[in-house]
Amino acid sequence: MIKSRPIYDNFRIDPAGRAHLLVTDLSRLPVDVLPEFSDVETWVVHVVAPGIQAQDVATKAFRAVADLLASLGARLAREPVGLRLYAVGTEPFLWDVNNVARAAGLGGGEIFLKHAGSLKRRVYCSHCKTMNEDVTKNIVKCRGCGANLFVRDHFSRRLAAYMGVAVDAEVPGEIPQVEVMYP
């Protein structure tokens, strides 16, 4: 395994924090997270679909991840020191949150991440720099340049994306079997 692939552990409330904020791109919190964080201010992304409601614990529900991230940036710019930020959800979301938080001045010991939900990946095309969202297969056709990208286990925290490299660069058209790897 390539060492750049993130490992998520030790997701607990840090009792040293003065205040706590939990954000997720899921519409409800995973059951293993819920009990400990039931009293924590929680932001969720409300999926507008019949029969799906934001969890009751939510203090705030957003219509889209982009809305949540924008509000998070504004909140962190006003927030005094002592906040602990927790993010639960898909990997691209976790690292988008991480980057918003880092830009606001949070660092190690103030941000905690936990992967939950889909394993889908954001894939960065190393040829045309296009970001390909919601990739669940081992090979994806880049929506920027059309190259067939092999999704490597090589993760960039800065881009919050995995690296994609043309799989048939040696012999054009020779593409291995496409499988769902990141459901």
Next chain:
Amino acid sequence: MIARIANVSAISETIKRIVLEAADGSALPAGAPGAHIMLNIPGPRRVWKNAYSLVAFGSAYEIIVRRVQNSRGGSAWLHDHAAIGETIEISMPVNLFPMARTAQKHLLLSAGIGITPFLAYVPALRAHEKKFEWHHCCKLADAPAFAALLPPGREAILHTQRKTLDLPALLKRQKLNTHLYVCGPAKFMDTAVEAAQKLGWPGAKIHTESFGGATGGAPFRVKLAKSNIALDVGPEESLLEAMENAGLNPPCLCRGGACGECELPVLEGIPDHHDHFLSDSQHKTGASMMTCVSRAKTPELVLDF
């Protein structure tokens, strides 16, 4: 490295500024804000090794020395004997108190002679147009000397009474992108760090520097298992100094309990910890100690050295 004293000037009766140049006229190794050098100060019976923050660096190093009451030798010699033209052995600069480059604002808290590292910070902060706020605390009698040292401008505030500095309120109103730096006597640093931790400041944003933690104490005996020798540590010297006086060359860097370089495993006995390096739980286990500042709770210690 041999340095020549290029200038000595009194800031007050007990505070002197000393300017050092390379004795052979060559360029000095580069300094940095927060860095310190160690001076080998000749005494009547032995050499004192004291660490001093660089308050300015470039073509010359500047240090500021306070004459310590009941000085164990170093600062008294610098005050009484240091004269222009004298040579003295110094170490390369070491930086154990660097500024956090990612911080948008720097909150500086100092007391007494703990002012020195921040005197080197300010030009760098101004050059990089970084926001900062500096609160310096001192006794009323020292106020004129420190007022003269503090940079002009609204950022630096001098406190001579406890009530003018509301630490919890100050620490509470800082934004997430602020880093805290504390330098001064151990009690001052403990108070500031505890107040910050209580308000949720993460360890990575609290930076501390302390010198002169070795204040002496009850004498004790130490056995060095590997070297197979026993030493008596007197009331006026540190364990590290006792080892050096015995001709040993134990590891050390800051000599103030901050850097962790001098850590030695404890095989028997209970150490009396005075350092800022080990965690509380490490202090409780007593498996190792900092020889520069820590002493013994038991009459004898056995160390793995």
